[in-house]
Ligand code: SF4
């Protein structure tokens with residue numbers, strides 16, 4: 001089974017909750033974790049990964065390069081680049097800013113000197129594998145600065161995870177999505193068997209989780225909700241009201257707990273660092289419900 005954990009809004013504790021659920025589920029199931037936040041991966045840190053056992057470059061993005069020797073300095077490429085990526089350097093040469101180039105090839109099409117502008121494939125980032133402190137594997141990715149294709153990186157992560165599942169005969173893939181509803185989140189939710197949404201009771205989190213839910217609906221996946229920091233805004237009932245209106249089962253509520261930032265500073269899931277904390281007890285109950293209602 002493939003379970004995707006998403007939130008819409010960042011900062012609601014998605015990776016903290018994911019690491020804790022993995023901790024509780026690892027003894028009962030063969031698991032693989034996928035950190036699908038290629039722009040800011042940190043699930044590996046919480047799961048005790050110091051070194052990556054295997055790393056693979058993701059090649060796929062293209063950038064334009066200008067051959068200075070044959071360039072006649074007409075300036076047409078700079079005028080026509082839709083992203084303003086071409087500039088003149090101190091030596092008076094036309095140069096492409098590789099960090100902002102989208103590889104659209106408009107410059108190559110308008111250049112009057114054939115072969116002066118070419119598109120070259122470049123690395124977008126790296127996909128990597130490790131074994132966590134708890135014995136189950138994790139696949140992660142890291143996007144290079146300024147590179148597009150974060151969604152393709154996540155797709156590559158999930159493909160690699162599927163191969164590892166087959167090799168090791170694992171049962172479930174738990175995907176920790178990025179915030180937002182962009183390419184990475186779409187790649188995380190696409191193909192999942194169920195989605196767990198994590199939100200806090202604030203208007204901003206409600207608005208963002210509703211957007212994430214629309215992506216879940218697009219893929220026609222069953223959705224569940226975990227309310228994190230459930231007691232930070234007692235007068236706000238909008239989140240629970242919305243879940244009830246949509247028929248989204250609430251797996252549980254996790255209270256705000258000062259032990260969470262302390263566990264993060266120790267680079268451990270809170271349920272391992274402070275098992276007697278209120279948040280840990282709530283997360284344990286939620287893990288039990290996930291076993292009963294989703295994983296079986
Ligand atoms: S490939 Fe497109 S984005 Fe890149 S420099 Fe050429 S016109 Fe600009």
Ligand code: SF4
Nearest residue numbers: 071072074075077111
């Ligand atoms: S369009 Fe071609 S020839 Fe003209 S400045 Fe650009 S690279 Fe040089």
